[in-house]
Amino acid sequence: MSVSEKTVTRPANETPDQEELDKVIIRFVGDSGDGMQLAGTRFTDASAAFGNDLATFPSFPAEIRAPAGTVGGVSSFQVQIADFDILTPGDEPDVLVAMNPAGLISNLKDVRPNGTIVVNSEAFIERNLHRAGYEKNPLEDGSLDSYRIISAPMETLTKEAVKESGVTGREVLRSKNFFALGLMAWLFNRPMDPTTEWLEKKFSKRPDVLNANLAALKAGWNFGLTTDAAPTTYTVKPAKLEPGTYTNVTGNTAMAWGAIAAGQAAKLPVFYGTYPITPASDILHELSRHKNFGVKTFQAEDEIGGIGVAVGAAFTGHLSFTGTSGPGLALKSETISLALMTELPLIIINVQRGGPSTGLPTKPEQADLLFAIFGRHGEAPMPVLAAQSPSDAFDITIEAARIALKYMTPVIVLSDNSIATGSEPWNLPDVSTLPDISKPYQMGPNSGDEYLPYLRDPQTFARSWAIPGTPGLEHRIGGLEKQEVTGNVSYDPGNHQLMIDTRAWKIANIANDIPPVEIDGDPKAKLLVLGWGSTYGVIKGAVRRVQKRGLPVATAHLRHLNPFPANLGEIVHSYEKVLIPEMNMGQLRHLIRAEYLVPAIGYNKVSAEPFKVREIENRILELIES
Amino acid sequence: MSVSEKTVTRPANETPDQEELDKVIIRFVGDSGDGMQLAGTRFTDASAAFGNDLATFPSFPAEIRAPAGTVGGVSSFQVQIADFDILTPGDEPDVLVAMNPAGLISNLKDVRPNGTIVVNSEAFIERNLHRAGYEKNPLEDGSLDSYRIISAPMETLTKEAVKESGVTGREVLRSKNFFALGLMAWLFNRPMDPTTEWLEKKFSKRPDVLNANLAALKAGWNFGLTTDAAPTTYTVKPAKLEPGTYTNVTGNTAMAWGAIAAGQAAKLPVFYGTYPITPASDILHELSRHKNFGVKTFQAEDEIGGIGVAVGAAFTGHLSFTGTSGPGLALKSETISLALMTELPLIIINVQRGGPSTGLPTKPEQADLLFAIFGRHGEAPMPVLAAQSPSDAFDITIEAARIALKYMTPVIVLSDNSIATGSEPWNLPDVSTLPDISKPYQMGPNSGDEYLPYLRDPQTFARSWAIPGTPGLEHRIGGLEKQEVTGNVSYDPGNHQLMIDTRAWKIANIANDIPPVEIDGDPKAKLLVLGWGSTYGVIKGAVRRVQKRGLPVATAHLRHLNPFPANLGEIVHSYEKVLIPEMNMGQLRHLIRAEYLVPAIGYNKVSAEPFKVREIENRILELIES
């Protein structure tokens, strides 16, 4: 068996003992109904509680439940755990837990050479093999000889284990995933307490199900122990992370919490107007659970309604958000433009998924960047930010709110499916140290005894925010071009140019109010790898590997895509080569070329799968060597 | 009085005789209700019939009828007529016909030094002066001394003239515009027949109105003649245009006709699905008048419905169009993406207006270019074309249909308010020579006895078009990612990349199927002026002027914005400087920089007014000299 970079040579049949690994990548695969997301999450949480660093990558079909046993219905969950600071869920699983032939056939190609495969042997029957597309049983035909196989009759053993629990019928086999989890817990010496506690909480009202799952979990562990399933078990020590209190958080949850935190940092009530869409819906779900924070969530009739109510709430003084994914962003375009013209603070979250059109709704992609930047009629510049990891989704949301309020502008925040549904450990901030991002309402006249809605702050060019209910400041805004200062409708040609210039300047000037790009690596290296969004982890991982070889590469990652940080031009000009890996056909590269006339090189992948660290590493090596 | 470049020195009070001018620019201005668009159009048509070359620029307020007498309610119509091939409605009017003080005060600044001003003296009364913002009567306070004034009590004279016609009440003064027209006809020796004939046709059912207008027209002419209103009258000889039969056409009309022509060239029924919006509505109005061409027009519930029905009609084998302006394009974005994914031929017309948001709905602007190119989620490349003049709107529409059909793709065609509502003489094509742009429907299986909807033509990568009603080719398409060849839904990663690449290649490859950019001027000149869209005339005019001085400037104009013509890169690299004038903040410039890494220089104006020839001329001179 081979996990991590080490190779184990100990002969079989000896009493297993523990070997220490620095990291391991495990992928759970099975039918959508097999509970693999749950098994993976529990394994992850146990590892988190144990103190490992980790990163996860769940992947599931667009269908609610595709036909059982088919490749189309396979759901998977990959987690990397490590004793050091890792950044990605890893490229190639060391261990594949396959609950059925379809899961095996569709995932085997990713498993590292000589990796371990854990299978539910009872699923490898004629019908399932056929559905998955196997002609022969791979457990028997020798095709898996180069892997270490741990094979268990999980159904029989689960049935046996849960006999006393009280569950019957279909529910019996539902516990199968906990058997697999128990077996993995044994193999990796995971603590059982976190899982047990979670089960006790979750099924406090269904003691039968609780008992069944506990029994299956135990049975899995025992199966490992008693059958000597592997010659050795493994430990991955706790990581030496920054001191602090950690939680394991997905990007969608972090974004929802970020919205709540932004409301507190701005001392404003939070409003979220939206329409469900994969993979953004969980932000709505999470926010709607926290009404006791004063959060208002409004599930509208469609995306246009969703942003419409959010614009209304922004006008009325709320810290207002709308969230969606690609097709929904398309529908919101016209209303975003209204928010821009009326200069109201509004945060538009776009969780990118595979496009165009309905595309691949459950797959990650970074192909909405140019749409976010240019996706409005007329000259309509707007700030665009992007989260770089699940926990950064929290920070970037607060940053977006800061900009929206300070500059009185709509702001787009990009996330993507892998950030939204993936997770990582997050060193929890002390919320009492959140920045003050408040924008006080206008309470009285701002020019003699008059209120002029489009009078601007001389520094930021932001207009003031006078909300309905404030005596004396009654005013009207709208989508027609506004006269400077008064905000009245104006068809005057000179005024139009002035307002176009003003709006452009207001946004461009934000470049001076955001952190400069930081370079990781030698500022004099030959190659700069520039990234944005969810590729953060893979790029950093790849660059670190190359740096370890002593080769001249540096990296920088953008969280502000419009405007760019003020020092970006200088940076991209100071390297001989700039490589921009993106899960699109070269959108940031396009912007960098247009803005700085730098012949940046693209590395592009739009295949519904994130980059592997190795892919980027190889590309870097090629470029350094050429 | 000064018209054109010549100066007249003949003393007043002599019997007027005729002087020949090479060109003249006339602007009619008055209240929205004064009929200035009509007077301008009639003057234009008479000049067209006379054989002049010409170009027009109508401009009207966004309100249906703003309060009478105010600057906000002024409507204007400018026409340039010439005895040579001109390209624009001209920069500064030689003659301003002002029906009221508001018209005068808001347009005087544009009139050329020593120009002529024709006024309805009876409108210059206290109330109107006040409404317009005059403190004193400009006809009396000497402020107009540097102009030649022709002042007529148009109301009294019109009333008098129409006495016998049978019109009464409010209708009496409605003929005032024809008085003004008659006066101008006298001054410029225009033929009266075209106007008379038009009136007879138009008012065949209202003899009273016909007679009133004829009488007013006559009275205007006679007023000129009998009062010696000017020391000389002028002629502008017929232009030496290409031989042919000409008509005077606006861009919207040309586009509607272009759609009908494309239908004939493709041997397909035409479908137009839309929702009214300024300035695109006239395309709908024109098309709906020609149902006997088999044209189906569908005024839908909104823009999404408008493109929705068009997609349905495209699926059903029609040559299908949808038309709109900026805010409507925003709403169509999601459905355009569906047409792209289903690879259906569809032409999306976008008549640009001032933005963002509702913006300046009746003003021209070119600020939707980047939106047209990047305005969809995901990687969604699409051809984008732009008309360069009113008559080119006909050709570009046929070209768009050609591309849509040949490549099975949606295509965006950009026009703008000045093309849409402006007019120019158009040398009518012999429609029997229209190209064959037909795309035959698929009539039988394309792979053995199977029909594979996504099997591609090896040259164009276009898929075939099998329409409902065809036996044996039943198939399903949709917005989820398609499997290559079969068109079935596919979540396969490799297939997604393949389809992304295929769609991108299909569009990029069109570069080889469009005319190369042509250069007007020395390919070795120092400066290239590059343009697109409605700036064609002003750029060409300015470049010609500079070329006449023997200075090294050349120009090229793009009708294909995505993909660019294959030779564009070579061209932009071969000049020392590239100047790109645009009625936006630099959108084509952005594309040229990103694509070719050329430091193109922008000349940008977003002030609700087209460029003047002089402005571009000056900028060119600056750049050549620097």
Add this chain to the structure above:
Amino acid sequence: MTTLNYKRADFQSDQEVKWCPGCGDYTILASVQAYMAEMGVAREDVVFVSGIGCSSRFPYYMNTYGMHSIHGRAPAIASGVVTANPDLSVWVVTGDGDALSIGGNHLIHALRRNVNLKILLFNNQIYGLTKGQYSPTSEVGKTTKSTPLGSIDHPFNPVSLALGADASFVARTIDMDRKHTMEILRRAHEHEGTALIEIYQNCNVFNDKAFLALTGKDERVHNQIRMEDGEPIIFGPEGEKAVVIESGVARIVDTASVDPSDIHVHDSREVNPSMAFALSRISSHPDGPTPIGIFRDINRPVYDQEMARQIEAVTEKRGPGDLQTLIGSQGTWTVE
């Protein structure tokens, strides 16, 4: 609240009113401004939201808070306003194109949710601002710029549509009748929840005299069917016509031909909307006898209030949210 002592002028903004001379919008503006002075709500608590169209210029002329938004979206935006602050008095001004064509979906959803909005639908049966295309309330056969051969679209009956969407308040009035308009505005304001008021509005430029049957000096007594709560529905110069409802269908009969007790007695407070619906079908086009007044005015939970109540209840139960606790709520571990 201090006593409010408003005059109509207090609700006039400093912007010049820019409709065509003679447009029915002027009269409606006057009625609304006059009513606002009486309404008893502080000016700063009043918000007007509109879409796009001639009618949608309305907020510019009201000296209150306002937004002239985008085409069709006013009901959504206004829903956001009042959900954010249920204490405001929020009014939507919209046209037949704005509300029923592009904005149809937001309208029916606002009605169903019963958000506290007062929606004034200026129905001139035409697209005014875009210069005269037919609208979803234009009659079949109408010749307009976009239908030179006559329209083939069957129009909506806006009252029926609203009742079909479970509207809690639906009324109809006429631009020229300022007194009636003000009375309906008052009832709409008193109603909690969404109120839809269809106002027949003359567009003298593109669709002049569309409502002549109801506004013409000679015609109106014959055609205005006034509905008053508790009163039998009788109309005509001498009350010679009456409305009865038989097996679900409302019909016009000669008053003399029926037993007076069979004449339908109007009751806008009836919870079941079927009666109101039946009345709405008496006329689907205002070229003959047409009911004017309040079709329905019932109470049911109001969306924005329910939202506030839900927040209050859960906050009471769980206490105000604590952010530090929240971000630690999914289980934590500590690294030292």
Add this chain to the structure above:
Amino acid sequence: MTTLNYKRADFQSDQEVKWCPGCGDYTILASVQAYMAEMGVAREDVVFVSGIGCSSRFPYYMNTYGMHSIHGRAPAIASGVVTANPDLSVWVVTGDGDALSIGGNHLIHALRRNVNLKILLFNNQIYGLTKGQYSPTSEVGKTTKSTPLGSIDHPFNPVSLALGADASFVARTIDMDRKHTMEILRRAHEHEGTALIEIYQNCNVFNDKAFLALTGKDERVHNQIRMEDGEPIIFGPEGEKAVVIESGVARIVDTASVDPSDIHVHDSREVNPSMAFALSRISSHPDGPTPIGIFRDINRPVYDQEMARQIEAVTEKRGPGDLQTLIGSQGTWTVE
């Protein structure tokens, strides 16, 4: 047309059906495929258009022409299909979210125009595909992922909404009742114009047993109110319940307590929709007695046919258009 001799299998495509085991969609698919075999329309003339949602996967499984379009837009796209070619038999498959939430506007406009579409609205009172948020037909108080404290949105009654939009054909059926479903499909096909069929569909994963009152072995005889033309509306195991319409409102009464002649005799062909509307109000939520069957089925001009007719008429009158003449029609001059 040659004689069509189809079997149900002729309408099954080669794509694997991908709904959750037990989903009501399977039964509806079977009913539709079975009906198609009987319909008498050549397979190539049948088009299925859908939006997005579990239900909207439907076209993939039909061996006809089809488009799985985008969320909410199917009625518009299908309107384009049939307007382009009125000889096609065009079917829309949509869900309660797809049709009534995002697609509400296209739906009501298709109904008003009376475009020749057969719209199958799979109402499972939940968003299935996005994994369980409440929909515009979910009951107030429903706890879902997006309403953990219970929904505060008053739901639509889809039948009332359609009648408010002047739908010419509105019916309701139940997934499990294949015979009834097929009968309704037949009537919808025979109807010229838009037909809306609400199909109560069980989502056993996110909203199981929502229609138990109508489908449960014990419950259904008590709650299914079957409407048959020409028959008095009577239901219950022994016919002990009946429906009467009094002053416009439909009510359930004990059969024994009323004069048999007062029991409402159903007539879906009644032109005035008030009666149908009254019947639709008997139940706004299928947890008690609920009418099943055809509420309305009347004739009025069909949009796509009218469009074709208009083109034909004007072509007859003016002759087919001549392009050369057209481009010269605004006056020309000649340069030699």
